[in-house]
Structures are given as structure tokens and as C-alpha cells.
Amino acid sequence: MANIFEFEGFRPVIHESAFIHPNATVIGNVIIGRNVYVAAGAVIRGDWGEIIIEDGCNVQENCVIHMFPGVTVYLEESAHIGHGAIIHGARIGRNALVGMNAVVMDHAVVGAGSIVGALCLVPERMEIPERKIAVGVPARIVGDVSDERLAWKTAGTRLYQQLPEQLRRSLRPCEPLREVPPDRPKMEAIYKTFRETIAELRQDT
Numbered sequence: 517m518a519n520i521f522e523f524e525g526f527r528p529v530i531h532e533s534a535f536i537h538p539n540a541t542v543i544g545n546v547i548i549g550r551n552v553y554v555a556a557g558a559v560i561r562g563d564w565g566e567i568i569i570e571d572g573c574n575v576q577e578n579c580v581i582h583m584f585p586g587v588t589v590y591l592e593e594s595a596h597i598g599h600g601a602i603i604h605g606a607r608i609g610r611n612a613l614v615g616m617n618a619v620v621m622d623h624a625v626v627g628a629g630s631i632v633g634a635l636c637l638v639p640e641r642m643e644i645p646e647r648k649i650a651v652g653v654p655a656r657i658v659g660d661v662s663d664e665r666l667a668w669k670t671a672g673t674r675l676y677q678q679l680p681e682q683l684r685r686s687l688r689p690c691e692p693l694r695e696v697p698p699d700r701p702k703m704e705a706i707y708k709t710f711r712e713t714i715a716e717l718r719q720d721t
Contacts, residue, residue: 518536518537518538518539518540518541518542518554519538519539519540519541519542520536520541520542520543521541521542521543521544522544523543523544523545523562523563524544524563526544526545526546526562527544528542528543528544528545528546528547528548528562529546529547529548530542530546530548530552531548531549531550531551531552531571533550533551533680533681534548534549534550534551534552534553534554534680535552535553535554535679535680535683535684536548536554537554537555537556537557537558538556539556539557540554540555540556540557540558540559540560541558541559541560541561542554542560542562543559543560543561543562543563544561544562544563545562545563545565545566545567546560546562546566546567546569547566547567547568547569548560548569549569549570549571549572549573549593550571550572551571551572551677551680551681552569552571552572552573552574552575552680553573553574553575553576553676553677553679553680553683554574554575555574555575555576555577555578555579555599556577556578557577557578557579558575558576558577558578558579558580558581559579559580559581559582560575560581561580561581561582564582564583564584564585564586564587565583565584565585565586565587565588565589565605566588566589567581567583567588567589567591568588568589568590568591569581569591569595570590570591570592570593570594570595570610571593571594572593572594572673572677573591573592573593573594573595573596573597574595574596574597574673574676574677574679575591575597576597576598576599576600576601576616577599577600578599578600579597579598579599579600579601579602579603580601580602580603580604581597581602581603581604582602582603582604582605583604583605583622584604584605584622587605587622587623589603589604589605589606589607590607590608591603591608592607592608592609592610592611592612592628593610593611594610594611594670594673594677595608595609595610595611595612595613595614596611596612596613596614596669596672596673596676597614598613598614598615598616598617598618598634599616599617600616600617601614601615601616601617601618601619601620602618602619602620603620604619604620604621604622605621605622605623606620606621606622606623606624606625606626606638607624607625607626608620608626609625609626609627609628609629609630609646610628610629611628611629611666611669611670611673612626612627612628612629612630612631612632613630613631613632613669613673614626614632615631615632615633615634615635615636616634616635617634617635618632618633618634618635618636618637618638619636619637619638620632620638621637621638621639621640621642622640622641623640623641624638624639624640624641624642624643624644625642625643625644626638626644626650627643627644627645627646627647627648628646628647629646629647629661629666629669630644630645630646630647630648630649630650630661631648631649631650631661631665631669632644632650632651632655633649633650633651633652635653636650636651636652636653636655637652637653637654637655638650638654638655639654639655642654642655644657645657647660647661647666648660648661649661664713664714665710668710668713671707672707675706675707
């Protein structure tokens with residue numbers, strides 16, 4: 517069972533199809549939609565304001581979502597929050613991606629379909645328009661999200677949308693093996709980097 521806590525009369529609302537890892541923490545005024553994945557070590561802290569995580573989002577390992585008092589944090593449908601990212605009092609648009617260890621500060625807006633690069637700092641009140649790429653410290657907009665890149669991002673998010681059901685079906689505590697079995701199967705590369713994906717597309721054309 518995940519660490520889910522009521523606070524000041526606010527109990528988290530979590531759709532039954534969502535998966536909250538047992539080592540994640542969800543506190544207070546939090547609403548989590550369908551097929552949301554919240555990974556181990558994530559902290560979603562709705563003690564001072566509301567956090568709304570819409571359908572199909574994923575919040576990966578060691579992310580933190582919080583706010584100043586009275587502020588609502590929005591993760592719109594299919595938002596993708598990479599490992600170690602911090603969302604503090606911001607709004608992340610539909611099908612946007614926040615890269616690993618990025619920080620999005622108070623009242624910032626990441627537009628629909630946009631990509632915030634790994635380690636990027638989106639400062640307070642910055643607005644990133646729809647389908648833009650932002651990188652750096654502080655963030656600067658360096659280009660547009662192409663149709664190909666958006667399709668690649670959407671495919672990656674789809675894997676995370678399928679993960680809750682897979683985890684409910686097959687995740688369980690176990691004792692480790694002491695040796696690698698000779699028949700241990702190889703895992704299929706069902707998703708590749710954007711560069712690899714584009715290179716394969718070019719080979720096919």
C-alpha cells in the first residue's frame with residue numbers, strides 16, 4: 517500500500533486504474549485520474565494547495581510536486597514528468613514532457629506538446645508556448661516540437677499509460693535469485709531514443 521495521507525480534512529482522490537508505487541507519498545488535496553503512474557520515491561504534497569493530475573500522466577521516480585499556499589498545480593492529460601523533476605506551483609500542458617531533473621517554478625506554464633529538457637530550470641512565471649523545446653538554466657526556447665518528435669514523445673507516454681495495469685498484474689515482492697538462469701529471456705527494445713527512431717525512419721524511406 518502506498519503512503520497516502522489525509523491532511524486537514526483533505527483526503528487524496530485516486531482513480532482505481534491509477535498505480536501509486538508503495539514507496540511513493542501522496543498527501544492531502546490531490547486528485548489523480550485514470551491510468552496515472554506514480555513511481556517509487558515520488559512525493560505529491562497537497563498540503564498547502566491543490567494538485568490535479570489528469571488522465572494518463574506519469575510522475576517518475578523521485579519527483580516532487582508542491583506549491584506555495586493557495587496555489588493549484590495542474591498536470592494536464594498525458595503530461596510526462598521525468599525522473600527527479602520538481603514541479604512547484606506550475607501548470608504542465610497536455611502531452612508535454614518535463615525532462616529528468618528539470619525544475620519548473622511557481623506560476624510557470626509549459627504549453628501543450630512542449631518539451632522541457634533534462635536539467636532545465638523554468639523560472640517563475642515563464643510561459644512556454646505550445647510545441648516548443650526549452651533547455652538550459654534559466655530556460656530558453658530553442659525550437660519547435662516537430663510532428664515526428666511529438667509522435668515519439670506520445671509513444672513513450674503510452675508505455676507509461678500501460679504500466680499501471682502491467683504492475684497490478686505482475687509486480688510482487690520476491691526473494692532474489694543467486695545465479696542467472698541459462699534460459700533468462702532478453703527484454704525487447706520496444707522504445708528507442710529519438711535519434712535512433714529518426715535514423716530508422718530515414719532508412720525505411
